[in-house]
Amino acid sequence: MKAVIFQFEVTEGDYEKNLNKVQSLFQEHALEEDSIVVLPEMWTSGYDLKNIEKLAFHNLGGVKEEMAELAAEYKVNIVAGSVPNIKESSDVLNTAFVVDKKGELVYEYSKIHLVPMLNEPEYLTGGGESADTFELLGNKAGLVICYDLRFPELFRDLALDDAKVVFVVAEWPAERTEHWLTLLKARAIENQCYIVGSNTFGTQPNGTTFAGNSIIINPFGEVLGQGSADQEEVVETNIDLDYIAQVREDIPIFKSRRRDMYKFL
Ligand SMILES: O=C(O)CCC(=O)C(=O)O
Numbered sequence: 406m407k408a409v410i411f412q413f414e415v416t417e418g419d420y421e422k423n424l425n426k427v428q429s430l431f432q433e434h435a436l437e438e439d440s441i442v443v444l445p446e447m448w449t450s451g452y453d454l455k456n457i458e459k460l461a462f463h464n465l466g467g468v469k470e471e472m473a474e475l476a477a478e479y480k481v482n483i484v485a486g487s488v489p490n491i492k493e494s495s496d497v498l499n500t501a502f503v504v505d506k507k508g509e510l511v512y513e514y515s516k517i518h519l520v521p522m523l524n525e526p527e528y529l530t531g532g533g534e535s536a537d538t539f540e541l542l543g544n545k546a547g548l549v550i551c552y553d554l555r556f557p558e559l560f561r562d563l564a565l566d567d568a569k570v571v572f573v574v575a576e577w578p579a580e581r582t583e584h585w586l587t588l589l590k591a592r593a594i595e596n597q598c599y600i601v602g603s604n605t606f607g608t609q610p611n612g613t614t615f616a617g618n619s620i621i622i623n624p625f626g627e628v629l630g631q632g633s634a635d636q637e638e639v640v641e642t643n644i645d646l647d648y649i650a651q652v653r654e655d656i657p658i659f660k661s662r663r664r665d666m667y668k669f670l
Pocket residue numbers: 446519520522523550551552553555575576577578581584
C-alpha cells in the first residue's frame with residue numbers, strides 16, 4: 406500500500422483554483438497504480454465560513470464526480486479530504502469522502518467534533534454518525550477530520566474495529582503544530598496502526614496560518630515521511646501492513662487491556 410499526501414496551499418473561497426491545483430498535482434506527480442492520494446480538510450473553500458452556504462456542495466455533487474474522474478484516470482484511490490456539504494436540510498456539514506480507483510464512492514463521514522477555535526459551531530453542523538471503518542484495497546481503514554484528533558476514543562473505536570490505517574485530514578493552525586505532531590504520534594503508538602495526517606499551509610485572509618507538516622507515522626510511532634511547515638510538497642511512503650502484527654506481538658496492548666477496569670469505556 407502506498408500513501409501519497411498532496412500538501413498544498415488552499416485558496417480561501419475559490420473552488421476552481423483549488424481544483425486546478427489538485428488536478429495539476431495529479432498531472433505533475435508520477436503515481437503508482439493503487440496508490441492512496443490524500444487531500445486536506447475543507448480544501449475546496451478554506452475557512453471562508455461567512456460564505457460557506459454558497460461554497461457548499463449538495464450531497465457532494467460536482468466535487469465527487471471530479472474526484473471520481475481523477476481516480477479512474479490515474480487508477481488510484483483518493484481520500485478526498487473534506488468539503489462543505491449540504492445533505493437533507495440546509496445545514497452545512499464538513500464532509501470527508503473516499504473514492505476508489507474505479508471512481509466509486511466508498512465512504513463518507515461528516516466531522517462530529519466542530520472546532521470552537523475556528524468558529525465552526527457558528528456556521529457548521531456536526532455530523533450525526535460516528536466515524537466507521539471502510540474497506541480500501543482489501544483492508545479496513547478509518548478517516549477523521551482535524552479537531553477529531555483530540556478525541557482518542559474515536560481512534561480506539563476504529564482500531565478495535567480493525568482499522569489498519571487512519572487518515573486525518575486537516576487544516577491545523579501553525580500555533581498548535583506541536584499538538585498536531587504529538588497527538589498524531591500518540592494515536593499511532595497507542596493504537597498500533599498507521600496514521601496518515603494531511604494538512605495545508607499558508608496564511609488565510611483572517612490571519613490564521615496553517616501548519617503544513619503533513620506526516621505518515623508507523624505503528625511504532627516512527628515518522629516515515631513528513632512535509633515542511635510552509636511549502637507545497639508531496640509526502641509519500643509505502644505502508645507495510647504486516648508490520649502492525651509484529652508491533653502488536655512485541656507490545657501486546659490489545660491483549661493487556663482491562664476493560665473491566667475502565668469506568669467510562
Ligand atoms: O484542534 C486544533 O487545535 C485545531 C483543529 C482545527 O483546526 C480543525 O478542526 O479544523
